[in-house]
Amino acid sequence: MLRRNIRLRREYLYRKSLEGKERLLYEKKRKIKEALEEGKPIPTELRNEEAALRQEIDLEDEHTAIPRSTIDDEYANATERDPKILLTTSRNPSAPLTQFVKELKIVFPNAQRMNRGGQ
Numbered sequence: 001m002l003r004r005n006i007r008l009r010r011e012y013l014y015r016k017s018l019e020g021k022e023r024l025l026y027e028k029k030r031k032i033k034e035a036l037e038e039g040k041p042i043p044t045e046l047r048n049e050e051a052a053l054r055q056e057i058d059l060e061d062e063h064t065a066i067p068r069s070t071i072d073d074e075y076a077n078a079t080e081r082d083p084k085i086l087l088t089t090s091r092n093p094s095a096p097l098t099q100f101v102k103e104l105k106i107v108f109p110n111a112q113r114m115n116r117g118g119q
Helices: 002-038 050-059 096-109
Strands: 085-091 111-115
Touching: 002 050, 085 096, 096 111
Parallel strands: 085 111
Antiparallel strands: none
């Protein structure tokens, strides 16, 4: 378990660093795109990379132009499918609690009921 946590932490930090690099690249492309649209000269710090960045700008569309985060994106598919809801009760729920949970299952579609027990 400890090795797994270490590996997950390392992967998280690696993905976070990649996102930082992607954000810098996006900012450079945005500056070049603004300069081209306004007819201004390209900033001096980007002149060496201008040809490669221009080529990447030409290949982008609306889906690939903006960098997307892959970390902690648990709501990415929220519009595509219903969330799974788990309604938990105590080990030995009382009759009113059982009735309340049944009503909640009607309120929330796609909900499941489960006694916590020893979990």
